[in-house]
Amino acid sequence: MGGKVINESVTLRDHEARPNYGATEHDDNSVFIEDPYINSAGVDPSENEQKGSNWSAYINIVCLIAGSGTLGIPYAIQQGGWLSVIILILSAILSIYANIKLIECLYHNGTRRSSMSELAYYAFGKVGLYIISFFFNIVTLGCPVIYLILCGENFHSLLSMVGIDIGIKSWVYICAVVMSVPFILMKTMKEATWLSIFGALTTALVVLVVFFTSISEYPKNSQNQHDLLIIRDIPLALATFSFSYGGNTVYPHVEASMANPRDWPKILSLATLTITIMYLSIGIPAYLTYGRTTLSPIYLNLPSGFATNMSVIMITAHILLALPIYQTAFALEVENYIGINVQNLGKTREFIYRVAFRLATVLFTTYCAINLPFFSDVMALLGSMGNGVLLCITPIIFWIKLFGWNQLNGWKEKSLVIFTLVFSALGAVTGTLDALDALWKDIMREWP
Template sequence: MEKHEVTYASSVTSDKESIVDLRAERPEQGSNFLAYANVVCVVAGTGTLGLPYALQLGGWIGVGILLLSLLMSVYTAILLMRCLYYNGKYRLSSYQEIGRHAYGLPGLIAVWFFHTSIVLGAPIMYLILAGTEVHSLVNSSAISEKAWIWICAAIVAVPFVAMKTLKEVAVMSVFGALATVVLVIVAVRGSIIDMQNHNPEYATITHNNVVLANLPTTIASISICFGGNVVYMHVEEAMRYPKTWNRVVAAALATCSVLYIATAVPGYLAYGSKAVSPILKNLPNDAFTKTGTIFIIIHVILAAPILLTSFALEFERLTDVTVARRGKVMERVYRSIIRLVVIGICGGIACTVPFFGDFLSLLGALGNCSLIFVLPIIFYFKLIGWRQMKAYELLWCAFIVIIGVISAVIGSIDAIKALRNDFINQK
């Protein structure tokens, strides 16, 4: 067995051993609830606040697209986890390993590129968002936005460096998930108030059922809201009862969908054709909206260590930073240095790279849609096979891949246009 591959059943000696045996109870690991909270915290994210704008682009059909994205995401999350145990002898360690076992070096490189763009790019955007929002709340010129970004990076660094795996970080995700719920409540409350008060600013709004011209962009925007595959392997690895993964991921993504609908529908009803992203810009400028902003900051600061830990675990496996190899003390030293360098790079990029948001949108459109919809099915067909699938399953898989490709292409085109405008405006 290669050193980067992990097994949970030392007695396994044959390819005929079942996946159920490999996914036996792991007494030292975390609970199903922590795994559920981890997925909700990472997947729900700040994308929740952009959904009324997604409906503004595509119309009410966006609600159906959202529910369809839920079904597709749950299905591919289950297929992806089956790929981890495909040979019946050991559990693969990561998404990258699935790609390598399926298509060799090209598969490894493809997953590594998309995976890294998300698990590092999203925390960078979180630092930018947290720093700028804190600066606007404090409303003081004594501390600049860049300084606040570094302060937020230092806060994120504490759990990122101190906690080794997602089992420990999962405790933070419970608070992150609660922050998302509060954020949704604030958005719903503000939307309802504006509807009841008949705000004259929104007297001329319109609502559409379907806007065909914007439908591809709507699909891309909503599909990306279910991006969580980058951490699923590590969440499942930290579960005490891995055989319950299917139920946990289905419950978590369903919860995210409830939060999405609860934000999108009232937001689009209230603001219609004038809905913007994030929806907080539409809401009444009162204490509750400021509370929502505070909870955005809390959420992104708690979600960033989860994604960064996912990247760090892969890098530490690649560089063989383990207790067995380095010893207990030196493993801690090497791990701390690696993670401090990672958070330092993220903070530096957040402060210095121009147009990073639109550049990240380009990587996110390609990365998220590929990792969520396209690659899990392609890898499953290669590692486990498609011949045992029924005709309707194959049609379903083909449909998911087509949606994933369309979302990636349209999202990339929009991001490229935005980047072009950024460079033109700079000149």
């Protein structure tokens, strides 16, 4: 993402930007919805079949956010003690608030920006574009690389137990081929809905397995000790909880795919509530059972056999399903930037160019997963900074820059904004320091 920015924003007629997002009221009281991303891609916005339902937006959010991070929630509670559950719930509330603000910013002055990077350019010029594009690309391109590594390790671990040992690198190649098919073939976030459905189901199954296994194991572990509050480790728990709601880099694309974008606050709130219920359902019973011995990922605490293997299988399936969605968000941003759309190229050339670009993306991520040392640690470091900046801080800073501090609703909302910025900054700094420590330890272990 370079120094220029896409000038394909969609002007919304007779529209006051904030309240109704993409909805434009007409004299006959009917509502006309424009889909900005589809329009910028050269597709007639009147073609309703190109637009996703509220359900598809909801399921996309749940799949993207409630993923492999679910397995770390019990350990985060162990770090902070029982009262850290309040921080988890607070993280959810602040994430909803900040990302409603994010979408409001997209429609500032009645013109819809297509992405967070374009919004950054609109609000802060080239400096904003460079900073946000860097973090955006780190999250949306780097996460798939980490996911590929994790998938390869999981398959190697599972199948080695039954005598199939072809090496982690071979499994990474196989996973890359599997995930490349939907990534190359599906064009927008709306077409990713079927992946999200299965991805959300796999996460739900993991939650159920850990939930029931933890309850059944409680009598054997009732002697385990618990803490009400561990003040010194609260920042570490905060970092985990904050990043457990990361992924809002794709929210502009999810909202753009909605036939009724004015329903965004409702859909985001419902999806975040669902994710939070999943987190509480896996975190509370697991910490209750394993107490101070709780590990991350939580399946390390489960008895060997069905429960552990099922958890690993389901979370690996989720990762494979979430991979194409993350990469689609990255591809949509870059394709829009370099003009790979039907309007510029026509349907045939657009398809050829899109397939070529996405194939190159798959090859690049696979190369990074196979060849770069300490890549997981480096990405954890950059991801901590990136998610910390993008999740709550950036949307609120954008909103204040575009709408003005005095447009906040009195001192109650102003106090909420200040608290959100401090809360998020603490999580970002703590997560970054923790990732730096892990990277340093791995380097010293490898190169003493």
